[in-house]
Amino acid sequence: MSGDRRAVGGEHGPSAAALLPRLKRNGCNLLVAGPASEETANRATQRLFGSPDLERKRVLVRTGGDATPDELLPSGVSATDPDVRVVQYRASPEDADPLASLARRVAAVVTSFDASSPLVGGELRLAVTSLEDVVADHDTLAAEQFLRRVADAVASVRGMGHYRYLGPRGDLSALPVDRLFDAFVDLREHPRAAQRLSAPATRPTEWIDL
Structure with missing residues (x-):
């Protein structure tokens, strides 16, 4: 699902829950956003x-945040496992475009997983830890190009990628989020930590406790 990623549906179209099996089967890129704590976002990422218990290839792209890899991975999964890769953002004076370099390294990891054994839909799982740092430290065009490159790599193997922004989704209005992402995972902290799935032109799911 490269290019524009707007979900299809009208006023009486499907709910976001009805889209979920297709998103898992065909692969998707999800924006995880909301005014929530890092702890709540970590549970959503897990x-x-x-x-x-299921065979997954997991790619953790660390662009910021304080959580350690083991706080972001599911219980029983370690950053040192053979099916886990941690890709760290590195700002270097020798690198004119470190964000583009990060995108290339992520794409190379995805390709290597697929080359070793062709991946089925939803087998590859990827997380980008902090869009706050991406948009704060880079201009809008650079941030959009980074997201497109990573999302295209995920889509090429029908994986599931998610990209975390711990603030209102509206704060990302400079980015074409409805075209970059297939759907959204909304987070809230009150009255209790919870998440829901939503998508353009579809009804959101109910809130689910985290």
């Missing part, structure tokens, strides 16, 4: 990385 769920999106998939059950530790």
